[in-house]
Amino acid sequence: xxxxxxxxxxxxxYVGDEGKLIPALQKVQEKEGFISRDAIARIHQELGVPVSxxxxxxxxxxxxxxxxxxxxxxxxxxxxACHVSGANGISEAVEETLKVKPGETTADKMFxxxxxxxxxxxxxxxxxxxxxxxxxxxxxxEVKKVLKRYSATKEEGK
Numbered sequence: 656x657x658x659x660x661x662x663x664x665x666x667x668x669y670v671g672d673e674g675k676l677i678p679a680l681q682k683v684q685e686k687e688g689f690i691s692r693d694a695i696a697r698i699h700q701e702l703g704v705p706v707s708x709x710x711x712x713x714x715x716x717x718x719x720x721x722x723x724x725x726x727x728x729x730x731x732x733x734x735x736a737c738h739v740s741g742a743n744g745i746s747e748a749v750e751e752t753l754k755v756k757p758g759e760t761t762a763d764k765m766f767x768x769x770x771x772x773x774x775x776x777x778x779x780x781x782x783x784x785x786x787x788x789x790x791x792x793x794x795x796x797e798v799k800k801v802l803k804r805y806s807a808t809k810e811e812g813k
Contacts, residue, residue, distance in 0.1 A: 675702055676698070676702065676704055676708075676709065676712055677712065677716075679698050679701075679702060680698070680709070680712065680713055680719055681718075683697075683698070684718075684719060684720065688720070688723060688724050689719075689720040689721060689722055689723050689724060690713045690719050690720065690721055695709045695710060695713065722760070723760065723764070724760055724767040725760045725761055725764050725765050725766045725767040726764065726765050726766070727765060727766050727767070727785050727786055727805050728766075728767050728769065728784075728785070728786055729749060729753070729766050729767065729768050729769065729783065729784070729785050729802070730769045730770075730771045730774065730783065730784040730785075731745055731746045731749055731757075731768070731769070731770055731771065731783050732771055732772075732773060732774040732776070732780070732781065732782045732783065732784075733746070733770055733771065733772060734771075734772055734773035734774070734777065734780075735777075736777035736778075736780035736781075737773075737774075737777075737780040737781040737782055739780075740780040740781040741781050741794070741795075742780075742781045744794075744795045745781050745783060745793055745794075745795060745798050746770060747795070748795035748796075748798050748799055749768060749783070749798055749802065750768070752798075752799050752802050752803075753766050753768060753802065755767075755768050756768070757769055757770040765805075765806065766802070766805070774789070776789055776791060779791030779792055780792070781793050783798055783801065785801065785802075785805055
């Protein structure tokens with residue numbers, strides 16, 4: 656079922672078609688988790704914005720994802736405090752454990768890995784967020800244990 660078909664893009668209350676594009680993209684991503692080619696075509700049909708412009712906006716802003724994401728979003732902070740506290744080692748441990756690089760999703764669609772500039776938790780460095788949960792003062796071994804706990808929820812759900 657195409658979830659974006661349930662979004663009433665014309666009902667967005669913004670001035671002019673240009674003012675509706677970003678909110679439309681945000682609404683689609685909120686419902687689907689990413690911006691699909693089908694969603695871009697639907698936005699084009701409903702708002703009349705050229706496909707090339709929609710695609711340009713969707714790929715320009717870091718908030719938009721063009722590919723599906725996993726059940727859990729893993730964000731590794733690489734801000735200054737995290738960097739000097741070992742963020743590179745944390746990233747290596749996460750990549751090794753999940754077998755993905757930043758921007759990729761695991762084959763089982765369980766995890767998507769992102770490298771971020773700052774999570775705003777500098778006093779807790781190094782920090783990894785899994786979904787909305789912050790995991791602080793980590794070592795490479797501790798982050799592997801954290802990811803294993805999230806993987807265990809997959810096993811329990813079977």
